[in-house]
Amino acid sequence: MxxxxxxxxxxxxxxxxxxxxxxxxxxxxxxxxxxxxxxSARFTERLRMHQIAAGQELADHRIPELLAGTGVEFIQxxxxxxxxxxxxxxxxxxxxxxxxxxxxxxxSSTDTSIVPGAADHAWTLNAPRTAHRFSEHLAVVDADGGNVAVCGGGLTGIEAAAEIAESYPGLQVTLISSTEPGAMMGDKARLYLNKALDRLGVVREIGQAVTKVLPDAVELADGELVAADMTLWTTGVRVxxxxxxxxxxxxxxxxxxxxxxxxxxxxxxxxxxxxxxxxxxxxxxxxxxxxxxxxxxxxxxxxxxxxxxxxxxxxxxxxxFHQPVSLGRNDAVIQFTKADDTPGRYYLSGRAAVRYKETVSSSxxxxxxxxxxxxxxxxxxxxxxxxxxxx
The missing domain is CATH 3.50.50.60 (FAD/NAD(P)-binding domain)
Structure with missing residues (x-):
């Protein structure tokens, strides 16, 4: 025994x-x-996958090295x-x-099984390797002056759209969401978020569900086609x-x-x-x-x-306690919340929000x-x- x-x-x-x-x-x-x-033996900083997708390099942290000295056995x-x-x-x-x-x-991971064509034609931020391949294709699309659609108006979609638009100002980036981006925030924080997206040139398609993802477009519920040389899928969760x-x-x-x-x-x-x-x-x-x-x-x-x-x-x-959202590398908005994640009275924006996010919710x-x-x-x-x- x-x-x-x-x-x-x-x-x-x-x-x-x-x-x-x-x-x-x-x-x-x-x-x-x-x-x-x-x-994988690599530790994945999943909340920063949008940075890799936009062409940035993150530190390569290896799990056995992070466990060194703990006595924990690692099995890949x-x-x-x-x-x-x-x-x-x-x-x-x-x-x-x-x-x-x-x-x-x-x-969990992003669920591409719900909408036809998403699994075949859309990219996700589920893994560093996929995000890196996305960035390589993104550079080609940028050189051709193409279009990128980001599906999902949650925090991941907002951060990805802002990061891509800042890194590739020549691209047309469209954020598609059935609800208003930042809907979980208070009015003032959401207003700041939208002004930042305007500054970055991010187009918004709001209020309609995506019904199909095509090789070169995203189809909305009313039949409208949004041109997309690349589609990034950030909505829906599966375990x-x-x-x-x-x-x-x-x-x-x-x-x-x-x-x-x-x-x-x-x-x-x-x-x-x-x-x-x-x-x-x-x-x-x-x-x-x-x-x-x-x-x-x-x-x-x-x-x-x-x-x-x-x-x-x-x-x-x-x-x-908060909802931190990066808006590129030099801007952010933090909505402070009640315990149930509904918005509180206060928010933080701009460089102060960037410093806060890097201090409180970075790697x-x-x-x-x-x-x-x-x-x-x-x-x-x-x-x-x-x-x-x-x-």
């Missing part, structure tokens, strides 16, 4: 990486073996199935990992089907249903974090962002460490490195009164 506790973490994105590093530090005096599984591969009864994870059909505790951090296939209870979107301590309600030794978890607070359900994901990772690492020591844990509490790599040495906070707000009712 083994006494060593085996903890497997699936996914080495923002949340999986933080959970691995933080848990290693919190359990360094315990008999624990932590294994982190990820398809894709989890293909989970046997919850035997508590095993199968990786690429060749590696079998036994676990006592499983942290499920597989995250890995792995949890549902394993019989773990999920919601209609495939997110793992968790209890107040972020453990699966059907399999308590499975912890879901980030985009993979259906996390409810008194004010409603958390939606997947780095702002909410990192706290779920830190909380889960701390929770497992406390449970291994026989200590009690308190329910997870979280409240949103997570420094947080990983610091978490090897100290237990640091990665949460801006626990929601105050809005979340105390969940206790």
């Amino acid at each position: 083994h006494t060593q506790r085996r903890i497997v973490i699936l996914g080495a994105g923002y949340t999986g990486m933080l959970a691995a590093v933080r848990l290693a530090r919190r359990t360094r005096k315990l008999d624990v073996r932590i294994t982190l599984v990820n398809p 591969g894709s989890a293909t199935s989970i046997d919850t009864a035997a508590q095993r994870v199968y990786v690429d059909g060749t590696v079998t990992l036994h676990y006592d505790e499983l942290i499920y951090a597989l995250g 890995s089907p792995l949890a549902a296939q394993a019989g773990i209870e999920t919601d209609a979107r495939g997110l793992i249903v968790v209890d107040p301590t972020l453990r699966s309600v059907s399999h308590p030794n499975i912890h879901a974090i980030g985009d993979a978890a259906a996390v409810r607070q008194a004010w409603g359900q958390i939606h997947g962002t780095c702002q909410s994901g990192m706290p779920t990772a830190a909380y889960t690492a701390d929770t497992i460490a406390r449970q291994l020591r026989g200590k009690t844990v308190k329910p997870f509490r979280f409240g949103y 997570p790599v420094p947080s990983f490195k610091l978490s090897k040495k100290v237990t640091m906070s990665v949460q801006l707000s626990k929601g105050g009164k809005a979340t105390r009712a969940t206790a």
Whole structure:
């Protein structure tokens, strides 16, 4: 009979990486073996993929290097199935990992399956390699004075459209959205955002859904065709089907249903974090962002460490604090929010917003490195009164 506790973490994105590093530090005096599984050895800064797409180079951070000194074992591969009864994870059909505790951090990706032609003719920002290939094609389209359509008026679409327009002022960039870009912001912040898009020359097609993506155009619901030598798809989210296939209870979107301590309600030794978890607070359900994901990772690492020591844990509490949006390299707007992510009274813009964003919500790599040495906070707000009712 083994006494060593085996903890497997699936996914080495923002949340999986933080959970691995933080848990290693919190359990360094315990008999624990932590294994982190990820398809790539490169750490992907997904929130900065729009910069790669616009032709910028980001630092190449390698996961084994980020884990150096933690004792965490890294396995490069894709989890293909989970046997919850035997508590095993199968990786690429060749590696079998036994676990006592499983942290499920597989995250999400852009869904191109809903609209005809999107999977065949649109680009996404799901991976650095794809974003880099997009930038290479973008340079060719720019040389020909072409058109680029960005589908989706959420934060990713706005940031991508602004970044491309700033980097390639000769391109016509069209942002297509069924709702007003920045609709989640207050009036003043949204006005600033739109002025910035005007300054960058970004054309907006608002109020209609995309019905088809063609090789050289995007078709809208009224039949209008928006010319597009390249189409970037940033709307719609899908998660890995792995949890549902394993019989773990999920919601209609495939997110793992968790209890107040972020453990699966059907399999308590499975912890879901980030985009993979259906996390409810008194004010409603958390939606997947780095702002909410990192706290779920830190909380889960701390929770497992406390449970291994026989200590009690308190329910997870979280409240949103801000909506940071970059508008190219030299401009940004920050909408400060209430706990439920509705806009508050204040916003920040211009160079001050750029400095704020780079300080508060830039690369997570420094947080990983610091978490090897100290237990640091990665949460801006626990929601105050809005979340105390969940206790």
